[in-house]
Amino acid sequence: MLESYSRCWAEIDTTAIAHNVNEIQKIAGNTKIMGIVKANAYGHGDVTCAKALRECGIDFFGVSSIDEALRLRQAGIQENILILGYTPNEHFHYLHEQNIVQSLVSFEYALQLNAYAKENNVVLRAHCKVDTGMCRTGIIYQDQEKNMDKIIQEYRLSHIQVEGIFSHFPVSDELSNVSKAFTLHQIELFQEVLENLKQEGIEPGIRHIQNSYGILNYGDLGFDYCRPGLLYMGVTSDDSIDIVSNPDFIPILSLYANVSLVKWIQKGQSVSYGRHYIANKPTKVATISIGYADGLPRMVSNQNLEVIVNGVKCPLIGNICMDQCMVDVTNVESVQQGDEVCIIGTQKGQRVTVDEISRKAHSINNETLSCITSRVPRLEKRVK
Incomplete structure (x- = not known):
């Protein structure tokens, strides 16, 4: 490990x-x-x-x-x-x-x-x-x-x-x-x-x-x-699909990244490639060290996909980049470089699922999980 x-x-x-x-x-x-x-x-x-x-x-x-x-x-x-x-x-x-x-x-x-x-x-x-x-x-x-x-x-x-x-x-x-x-x-x-x-x-x-x-x-x-x-x-292809049985599955995979930078931007400033997100007020932005080359689909950019930062659900903003993405952390009281961000899994009582990514990517969980790339280490779960 x-x-x-x-x-x-x-x-x-x-x-x-x-x-x-x-x-x-x-x-x-x-x-x-x-x-x-x-x-x-x-x-x-x-x-x-x-x-x-x-x-x-x-x-x-x-x-x-x-x-x-x-x-x-x-x-x-x-x-x-x-x-x-x-x-x-x-x-x-x-x-x-x-x-x-x-x-x-x-x-x-x-x-x-x-x-x-x-x-x-x-x-x-x-x-x-x-x-x-x-x-x-x-x-x-x-x-x-x-x-x-x-x-x-x-x-x-x-x-x-x-x-x-x-x-x-x-x-x-x-x-x-x-x-x-x-x-x-x-x-x-x-x-x-x-x-x-x-x-x-x-x-x-x-x-x-x-x-x-x-x-x-x-x-x-x-x-x-x-x-x-x-x-x-511990997952099915699509949480929205009805099934006959009623299993009690536990997802075995969680996905995390670190905050690499926190900064304030002002009204009118834009975030990421294409300038698809423009701040309408002063906004605290955290850059997260995960991108589409790690398996986070670029297709879910600007669709209000949420991740968990210090126990608070926060939306991704702007286009997802190859190695990084940005998150609106204005509502997170304390966030700094090195903080752990939960992309899939649970953190401080909050939960985000792979299915949320798949639905916004118009895909299935099979593909979303299979596309987590080899440069992402798979580690045995730690006791948090």
Whole structure:
């Protein structure tokens, strides 16, 4: 841990992960949890989160790429790792060298993997991806086109050990009748694929289909694993979206920066690039050492986004810069260089959420958190 905090930093409350996992398990029932730690665990720190999840009994992790899988292996994570995305041919050797499970993003891709494995006299572990409605990766199995033959062929490839099968929900976060019908039909299609495999004498292996909102809104579907990402981090994609369940999540990430300068400006003076903020009265301005290169979206400039300065909520003013932003601290009685500013989290009884940033950025919390950049240290939460 750093001895001091000279610019901006994120604090991760790893103790809250166990609480959040327990809340997920209450909803998921007997369905086991595959911890999704892709994109540096949505900006929270993949290794830190994976180790905390492992302490909760999580034995399977999901990542997006071979790079992310290798990062976990190098950090001592020996549990099962599933690459949800594509691995280039030149990196196929890592799959068997590091005992990593590869998703079969297409039938043609499965043939490439099998040819490599046969040539090198190895067997690669894999999960079959079935496209029941996302139309992103996987073998299409939808009403318009049911490629059951290709799914069966993947299971029968000589040098691919297909250990599981999965699909993905695109609208499990929506509770309209149309979206619920679409999701329920995806489940029906997935179950149809499983039944067809069994009729062919093929054991499907590990079955998983539920993403975070698939867990929140559909509970225990009777499959083997579910795939929460943001949930164990204590947040959902959008606080305004209604959900069926009522979990008690604790956000694990807080974001802070320091005051670098405090000054008074007079009526008529402007702040930051573009002069979009012009003071209409004498105003005390604090410059804060965080900007869009740290992950605070420039899009939220001049939208009355509030941060907490010494326990007082204060609005950002003017355009957010690459490394800095400015805050109206006129109502803060005492503020000086070095004071701690809370961007996300709680301070002296006041709270600001990542969702407030996401709404003003016309985005979702997944993106906002994932965009906190690598130059922002992730530190274990301190006792305040």
